Structure formats: structure tokens, C-alpha cells
Amino acid sequence: MEIQEIENIASQVRRDIVRMVANVSSGHPGGSLGCADFLCTLYFHLLQLDPSHFSMDGKGEDLFFLSNGHITPVFYSVLARRGYFPVNELDTFRRLGSRLQGHPSTDKKLPGVRMASGSLGQGLSVAIGAATAKKLNKDKSLVYTLHGDGELQEGQIWEAAMYAAAKKVDNLIATIDYNGKQIDGNVEDVLSLGSLAQKWIAFGWEVLEMDGHNVKEIIQTLEKAKTMTGKGKPICIIMKTEMGKGIDYMMGTHKWHGSAPNQEQLKIALDQLKETLGDY
């Protein structure tokens, strides 16, 4: 897919995100906007998958696990736009009886979701399990994850990081959304991650870095990461992003991590985002 096409999809996904959260006056727009370029590139360009025949086992398909489950607006929008379920269903986000729960879940059987997440720090372990099962099944496809940077404060992440390197889980590509912000403020102030790349290297991972808003760079980095699989080491991509990317008043602050714009703010946001595929 052409870079311009991916960027167009990302613009529509950003519109979906702000409309979804404004619609119910709740949800997490900041991190969602920051990961829109990455997830669109991943789902529309890189992952080998078949949205029309979703199976829980995902045998022969690349798998993606959203570990920072609160960014459901971007996840659901990308899944819907990719064809996992009708785009109009985005209108039910966070409403009673919806398959689009506040955080991802499997119990309402939303196609595209293989694991509940929301309580942070669990997705890397789950992905290691899925990647290990792929090896046992002689399935050559890959497993991808996305984590928040604040999420890395959870101890389980480092249990999993240690395991993946020690046991050579080399069919796994984990990406960190390194936007430097979490609910209470800057990650640096809340609990500094220190030398993040050095930490992953010390744990035995291959580490790549990329600009999470440059589609060309995302493609190049992920393609490079794919060539590094199967060589005995798991791969971590530290992805620099801006929380709230694409909407001027949401950038440069942590305030929009978990709060929704009102109708007036929504209008200002939508004026900054081109409608490319038609709103739901």
C-alpha cells in the first residue's frame, strides 16, 4: 500500500477516535491519536491476516496484542476499517451491550480481539505464549505487541522481557509507544524509565527506534525488524510518538490521556482532520 493511502486511513481513524470518545464523553483519545499511524501501517501494510475469517487460534496469521488496552478507540477503528466488523458499530463504543467494551475483551466475541487487556503489563507474557505456541505448531507467522511507556512500570513486563530473551522467543516484535506521558504527568516525573533502550538491550533484546508518525520510517523499521526474527532474540521497537498527535490542543500535554472532548472541542478537532473514507 502507498504511504499516502496509509496516511489517509490514519486521518480517518483519528476522526473516528475523537468522535467515538466525544460520543460517550469517555475514553482515551491521547494515546489513541499517538498510535494511529503505527496501527494503520501495521494492519493495512504489514500484518498477514484475514479479517473476513477471524479465528481465535489465528494459525498461519500474524497476531497482534494490544497490551495498553485503554487505547481501544484507535484499536477498534483500525479493526473496523480493516474489515473485522462493520464500521457503524464504532457508534456503540462503551455503550451498554456493545461488543466494543471500554477495554478490549473476548467475551462479547468482537472479531479481531484475542485477549482482554486493560490491567497493564500482561500483554507481553500473553504474546510470548502465543509466539511459543506458533513455534510448537511450526507456524512461521509472527507475533506483534504494543505497550505504553508508562506500562513498563509494571513488574510483569520485565519478567516477560527476561523470559523472552532467555528462551529465545525470536518470532516476537514488541513496540513501545514512547510518548513520555501517563495519567499523572510526565513519565520522567512519575517514575522515570531511565535509559530505556539500554534496559531492553541489557535484558537481551534487539532494539530498534523509530518515529511513530513517519509512515515511511515505520514501514522500514518494521521490515527491518522482520528480517531480524528467527535469529535467537526477541525484538523491541522504541517508537517515539506524541500523545494527542493530529489535534493541536491535545498535543504537548498529558491532559487528554483519559478525557474526552466536548462537542465544541470535537468540532475544532474535526476541522483539523481530513475525512478520507467517510465518517461512520
Place this chain on the structure above:
Amino acid sequence: MKKIEVLGNKDTRSGFGEGLHEVGKSNEEVVALCADLIGSLKMDAFKEAFPNRFFQVGIAEANMIGIAAGMTIGGKIPYTGTFANFSTGRVYDQIRQSVAYSNKNVKICASHAGITLGEDGATHQILEDIGMMKMLPNMTVVVPCDFNQTKQATIAIADYQGPIYLRFGRPVMPIFTPENQKFQIGKADILIEGTDVTIVACGHLVWKSIEAAYILFEKGIRAEVINMHTIKPFDEKTLLQSIQKTKCVVSAEEHMINGGLGDSIAQVLTQKLLVPQEYVGVNDRFGESGTPMELMTKFGIDTSNVVDACLKVIQRKA
């Protein structure tokens, strides 16, 4: 009275180890994970036989539960093994989100449950695990009573689709269930028939309840002993049929009274058929170091406690 034949003496964890090895042979989707307690969990045989399906995760139980949940996505049937304390309380949120809520086919196998873990003391003696696990939607809770039943339960749960908590223990106890009796999840066993009082027990307390029934028999009391090896789903039917006859019940478990088997029984009584109940269990306190049998006596979950509870509940009936 005719006594139940004792076939030998073994620990229930060894039943798990043998069962895991057996089910590993018959079902190649079965995988096993252990958090640095292979010897304690008796997982050596599986590890030797199927090294590529065995995963040593180190002392990282949260990661173990997550990996197990992820493995189910590739169709595997993971059995996790560590002490009951580290299988539940330490990883409750991981079980809640990645196993129970996500409804993944993980078998959480927990050894050294309860106070009979013994000398290690209260830090390791979990008495709250049945309560925590039975509260989780989608979770099935199985507490087999002896070596043979633990082995059979370990084999049987591979054929059940969904999360299971399998609880067993460390001490050597009598073996009294038939060697190859197929384990049926959710179907309680009536071990001794009686008319005066119903004793509903699980785990190690089943044997203690059988011993209690023998003593009561000498006093002219006919106790019915039910092995409620599945706490959830709970076999209401077998309980109700028994108490319609005996009109009173004693629950016996190696667990806190709060949240355990006795609570599950009380829920049935208050909704379906109100009869007096007495509880044999640990009453709102932590354990301590000692031998398993010393601790059962000190903490009030021994044969004599079951006898006393039966005598008391029969009094209340009148």
C-alpha cells in the same frame, strides 16, 4: 460397618505428577509450565518425556499465567504448576483478566494448598484460594481427595474446554478411591451412605470425614459422607438429596470458613432447603509452622472436629 478399603498411602501432588505424564502421552496439545518447583510439583516425569512441551519459567508466576493464556491461542492446553499460594493470590489479576475473563483453556494446578504444607509456615499456607477462584466467572474449581482421584482429575480436565483451578497438597494420606475411576467434573461422590447427618468434604478432609463416620457409627450415628471434589460448578442435586434424608449437614475443608466449600453449601441451604449446618474449617486466622498433622489438630480440621461438629448439628436438628 463395612469400611472403605485403603489401597496405600501417597501425596496428592504425586497423583498430579502421574496424571500429567499420562495426559501428556494421550494428548499432544498438553503443555506444562512450572515456576521453579518441578520437584515439589512432581512434574519431572512430564519434563523428561516431553522436553519440548515443558516450559521452566523461573520464579515469575505472573509471567507464567500470561504465557499459559497466550499458548491457548495456538490451541495448546497449558497446565501451570506452582504452590497454591503463588498460583492464586500472587497472580489473581493475571488469572482474572488473561484467563477467566478471556475464558482461556488454562489449567491452574496448585500444590501445597492449605495448612498441611506444614513447616514453611503461614507465608506459604494459603487458606483463601478456593474462595478467590470460585468467585471468578468462567472458573471451575476442583479439589480432589486422594492420590488416585487427583491423578484422574488431572487427566480428565484436559478434555474440558475452559479455565480450571485444580487444588492438591503435600502430605502423605490414605488412598481410598478406585485406581482407574474416571473423574467427572461437577458430580459429587457419595462414599458412605447414612441417615442421621450429611458430611460434605473436599480434599484431605474427605479422609478425615470417613474416619469421623466410623467413630460416629460406634456411637450409633449413621453419617453420610459426600466427596464434593468440585466446588464449582456445585453439585446441588447430590447435596439436596442427602439433606432431605438427614436434615442436617457438616462441611469439612482445609480452607478458611469464609469463602470456602461451606459457604457454597450454605448458599444452597438458604435458597432451597434450610437445615442446620456446622462448619469445619479454619476460622479467620493465619497458619503457622508445624507438621501437617499437628497443624490439622491445632487449627481444628481433624477427625475429632468433624465428629464434634456432627454431634452438635444433630443436636440443633432436634
